[in-house]
Amino acid sequence: MGGDRAPDIVIKGASIALQRFPHAHFRVYGVESRIRPLLAKLPKLADRVVIHHTDDMITGDAKPSMALRTGRRSSMRLAIDAVANGEADCVVSAGNTGALMAMAKFALRMLPGIDRPAMASFFPTQRGESVLLDLGANVECDADNLVQFALMGDVFARTVLGLLQPTVGLLNVGSEEMKGNDAVRGAAIRLRAPGVPIHFQGFVEGDGIAAGAVDVIVTDGFTGNVAVKTAEGTARLFTEFLRAAFQHSLMARFGYLFAHSALRKLRARLDPRRYNGAVFLGLDGICVKSHGSTDALGFANAIGVAVDMKVNGFLEKIRAGLSQLGDVPQLQDKPQSATI
Amino acid sequence: MGGDRAPDIVIKGASIALQRFPHAHFRVYGVESRIRPLLAKLPKLADRVVIHHTDDMITGDAKPSMALRTGRRSSMRLAIDAVANGEADCVVSAGNTGALMAMAKFALRMLPGIDRPAMASFFPTQRGESVLLDLGANVECDADNLVQFALMGDVFARTVLGLLQPTVGLLNVGSEEMKGNDAVRGAAIRLRAPGVPIHFQGFVEGDGIAAGAVDVIVTDGFTGNVAVKTAEGTARLFTEFLRAAFQHSLMARFGYLFAHSALRKLRARLDPRRYNGAVFLGLDGICVKSHGSTDALGFANAIGVAVDMKVNGFLEKIRAGLSQLGDVPQLQDKPQSATI
Numbered sequence: 001m002g003g004d005r006a007p008d009i010v011i012k013g014a015s016i017a018l019q020r021f022p023h024a025h026f027r028v029y030g031v032e033s034r035i036r037p038l039l040a041k042l043p044k045l046a047d048r049v050v051i052h053h054t055d056d057m058i059t060g061d062a063k064p065s066m067a068l069r070t071g072r073r074s075s076m077r078l079a080i081d082a083v084a085n086g087e088a089d090c091v092v093s094a095g096n097t098g099a100l101m102a103m104a105k106f107a108l109r110m111l112p113g114i115d116r117p118a119m120a121s122f123f124p125t126q127r128g129e130s131v132l133l134d135l136g137a138n139v140e141c142d143a144d145n146l147v148q149f150a151l152m153g154d155v156f157a158r159t160v161l162g163l164l165q166p167t168v169g170l171l172n173v174g175s176e177e178m179k180g181n182d183a184v185r186g187a188a189i190r191l192r193a194p195g196v197p198i199h200f201q202g203f204v205e206g207d208g209i210a211a212g213a214v215d216v217i218v219t220d221g222f223t224g225n226v227a228v229k230t231a232e233g234t235a236r237l238f239t240e241f242l243r244a245a246f247q248h249s250l251m252a253r254f255g256y257l258f259a260h261s262a263l264r265k266l267r268a269r270l271d272p273r274r275y276n277g278a279v280f281l282g283l284d285g286i287c288v289k290s291h292g293s294t295d296a297l298g299f300a301n302a303i304g305v306a307v308d309m310k311v312n313g314f315l316e317k318i319r320a321g322l323s324q325l326g327d328v329p330q331l332q333d334k335p336q337s338a339t340i
Numbered sequence: 341m342g343g344d345r346a347p348d349i350v351i352k353g354a355s356i357a358l359q360r361f362p363h364a365h366f367r368v369y370g371v372e373s374r375i376r377p378l379l380a381k382l383p384k385l386a387d388r389v390v391i392h393h394t395d396d397m398i399t400g401d402a403k404p405s406m407a408l409r410t411g412r413r414s415s416m417r418l419a420i421d422a423v424a425n426g427e428a429d430c431v432v433s434a435g436n437t438g439a440l441m442a443m444a445k446f447a448l449r450m451l452p453g454i455d456r457p458a459m460a461s462f463f464p465t466q467r468g469e470s471v472l473l474d475l476g477a478n479v480e481c482d483a484d485n486l487v488q489f490a491l492m493g494d495v496f497a498r499t500v501l502g503l504l505q506p507t508v509g510l511l512n513v514g515s516e517e518m519k520g521n522d523a524v525r526g527a528a529i530r531l532r533a534p535g536v537p538i539h540f541q542g543f544v545e546g547d548g549i550a551a552g553a554v555d556v557i558v559t560d561g562f563t564g565n566v567a568v569k570t571a572e573g574t575a576r577l578f579t580e581f582l583r584a585a586f587q588h589s590l591m592a593r594f595g596y597l598f599a600h601s602a603l604r605k606l607r608a609r610l611d612p613r614r615y616n617g618a619v620f621l622g623l624d625g626i627c628v629k630s631h632g633s634t635d636a637l638g639f640a641n642a643i644g645v646a647v648d649m650k651v652n653g654f655l656e657k658i659r660a661g662l663s664q665l666g667d668v669p670q671l672q673d674k675p676q677s678a679t680i
Contacts, residue, residue, distance in 0.1 A: 173479060173565040181562060206573060207576070209570055222521060223562065223563055226566065229546025230550070232547050233548065236551070237550035238610075241606050244606075245602040252602035252603075255598030255600070255602070259591070262588040262591070270581065
């Protein structure tokens with residue numbers, strides 16, 4: 001029931017996803033009287049859907065703590081519980097991000113060895129696609145958090161982007177070893193240690209994200225959130241300026257007619273629906289957050305991310321990686337300033 | 341002598357700047373035998389230039405601490421000293437950023453009431469231009485640093501962009517009061533206090549930068565550096581995709597011919613040379629850093645920023661603002677987690 005156009009885009013998205021994943025089964029949580037008419041038009045999907053009726057739902061402006069306390073019968077919580085109980089393999093929601101994170105963390109619990117969850121997504125780059133995390137789950141992170149994020153991002157890139165040996169970088173203000181704060185420098189020391197099962201490439205600067213300098217870019221939730229939104233804002237500015245340029249003269253409008261199909265391809269390449277589906281990593285279960293304003297195609301892509309994670313054994317691979325990371329002797333990170 | 345094409349672009353840039361500021365006088369520091377031939381071709385500029393010969397210069401890879409210790413006779417240091425001694429009103433360099441910052445901080449000293457310098461620049465937005473700081477001078481900042489940055493950014497926007505009452509925002513991961521880390525929340529409390537001479541608009545998210553949500557965006561040097569470089573990288577990605585789209589088919593190439601002049605206008609609007617000139621704020625003197633890879637036009641723009649700051653009384657206005665800020669009673673910022 002979450003997002004701007006639920007349950008419409010959720011049901012239509014499931015229908016698109018079923019074409020891609022013909023073996024999928026869906027459990028849909030929400031107001032049956034609103035879901036049933038949508039399914040009536042999609043008989044193939046209807047065969048694969050079980051509706052679990054509930055009137056209760058989490059609103060977009062609900063505080064996470066409030067949702068956690070009072071939303072036990074909400075559609076969001078029941079869907080998460082289905083994963084916790086083993087009735088479902090993964091949960092996908094277009095609802096309130098903070099509430100989804102809080103309830104998923106509570107009901108699914110953290111994977112042993114992970115201190116904090118992270119939010120990850122993938123983005124277009126000059127070389128293809130890259131994974132960026134954390135996108136805002138943790139505004140303050142220490143070196144250990146960043147090392148765990150690096151491992152989770154590595155496994156995410158392997159299972160969802162299908163990369164065999166993803167390259168991993170830490171977002172920083174320069175590429176030299178001495179650059180940055182204690183957290184990134186400490187994480188770099190640990191990631192360079194022998195035996196770490198990660199192809200660590202060192203520090204990456206902001207322009208390295210879109211350049212595709214590495215497959216996985218690791219940062220704290222404050223910086224990651226700002227970076228993603230800055231990139232979105234810049235893309236919007238560029239699109240706006242481009243539109244204005246094409247409307248500038250009769251000649252330019254004429255040019256637009258000829259270039260139209262090429263420009264449509266450009267738009268498709270940067271289509272945010274292609275990159276829909278932020279993932280909560282570090283939980284003992286698969287939980288994917290769709291953008292609230294996406295359409296059916298975007299929602300289907302978010303379902304696709306969840307299916308890829310399940311089918312390619314995301315949780316099992318994280319567990320294996322964590323045990324390898326546990327074998328690495330912890331280096332003593334020298335503090336940069338004296339403490340008394 | 342700094343940057344990729346010195347002293348060539350410096351001298352040619354000064355020549356362009358002289359057309360805009362006919363009363364300007366220049367003191368040029370560097371290797372006379374390389375500067376003299378360039379001036380020979382620019383007689384108008386030659387009348388306004390005094391060359392101060394030195395063979396010593398700071399290389400692009402010199403460490404700031406090393407430059408500070410051993411670069412006392414370098415062209416960069418002598419140019420800064422001219423400002424410190426009152427022989428010049430401002431210094432502009434395309435050289436090593438870290439060395440310039442370290443030497444300027446040492447020779448010009450900080451303004452009383454400012455704890456740390458910040459680096460600021462302006463950027464294109466959907467509404468015109470905005471100022472962003474800190475771009476990387478301080479990787480870790482507390483609430484007081486951010487409040488001082490807000491004041492400096494406000495005065496910078498007034499003196500260089502000519503705004504009468506700039507709006508100021510703090511970069512954060514959400515717009516609600518509870519969002520973010522201790523530093524941004526503490527700074528917001530102080531900036532909202534009555535009597536603060538700043539038009540504070542609250543928190544701004546990453547996409548607000550390019551949208552032009554506020555005239556001045558304040559953040560720590562880690563986040564600011566990542567944001568600026570992420571925006572640059574995204575713009576480059578977009579340009580690359582656009583180029584590819586226009587080369588995609590014969591029709592598209594044909595369209596490009598018609599739209600060519602409109603697209604040139606788009607490029608001009610986003611031309612990095614227009615936004616050249618990062619400023620070190622918080623020093624008791626005017627010091628502007630030009631991009632090392634810019635050309636004469638870009639360098640002239642950096643000179644323009646320095647002239648605007650001088651002519652419009654930047655330092656005097658900062659001093660006045662600081663004394664007003666000093667009158668505001670300091671609120672007790674409650675720490676978010678207990679300290680023992």
